[in-house]
Amino acid sequence: MAELTLVEAVRSALSKALEEDPAVVVLGEDVGIDGGVFRATDGLWQHFGSGRVLDTPLSEAGIAGISVGLAAQGMKPVAEIQFQGFIHATLDQMANHAARLRNRTRGRLTCPMVLRAPYGGGVHAPEHHSESIEAIFAHIPGLRVVIPSSPQRAYGLLLSAIRDPDPVVFFEPKRIYRAFKEDVALDGEALPLDKAFVLREGQDVSVISWGAVTRDCLEAAEVMAGEGVDAEVLDVATLKPYDAATLMASVRKTGRCVIVHEAPRTAGFGAEIAARVAEEALDGLVAPVRRVTPPDIIPPLPRQEQLYLPSKDDVCTAIREVMAWQ
Known part of the structure; x- marks a missing residue:
């Protein structure tokens, strides 16, 4: 049991997933050496190496497209978009490919990827950094949309999202990234998706x-x-x-x-x-x-x-x- 903030719980879930499954990779802008803009991936590059935690170019469409390709070939990519306000560029890949891959191939291929992004206001951010557009993704058949509201749920739900055989969009409320702490059992136990x-x-x-x-x-x-x-x-x-x-x-x-x-x-x-x-x-x-x-x-x-x-x-x-x- 550890007392964690929400962002620390996210990092712990990512670390557990990388540790337990060699197919899991983390990728995104500045997620490696710098540990992410909110430090959600801090230390993962140093621990797991550049083959598992990958810094990408500044291309949200590219990040999503690479993730779809990796997932189709048996990997389990966890991609980070730095802010939800930049996520619109991923819609082509997420709506037309990630969400449809199982259906398009009649189950021959699946797309076990997670697209993470901090979202929402309350942190005095500039334009394109405070959006809350979860309804757009919830409208797309074939995508799961998950939003945690506490450290415990962030840990358990992110593990479930990574283990899911289909694409999950995982939005993290950055206003409460460090607002409070909660005891989290770092035992690898997931929480059920699709459950209020x-x-x-x-x-x-x-x-x-x-x-x-x-x-x-x-x-x-x-x-x-x-x-x-x-x-x-x-x-x-x-x-x-x-x-x-x-x-x-x-x-x-x-x-x-x-x-x-x-x-x-x-x-x-x-x-x-x-x-x-x-x-x-x-x-x-x-x-x-x-x-x-x-x-x-x-x-x-x-x-x-x-x-x-x-x-x-x-x-x-x-x-x-x-x-x-x-």
């Missing part, structure tokens, strides 16, 4: 989120407990395919649903969950579904990002609004 986690049980309202804002939701639940509201907090964790059964069971139990995410509101993944609630749990609702999201604008520069990002207070306001319905 109930972080706090409650009876009055279901608060559904993923990534960094999950922490805000937990804090909001504690505030609302002081007002006599018992909030259940759920971490979706795997957005594609997501664990609708667990989410719908919670909403049917509480009768109220608040969905919180860092991506812009229109066509954000919260809209998919809200639609599913309308289809499967409408008869149990006693209040309209409430979404807490940023507005549909480009993430602002640092001086205004706290006005843009959902906060604990925003979540509390939404909970109070749905609780007002009887």
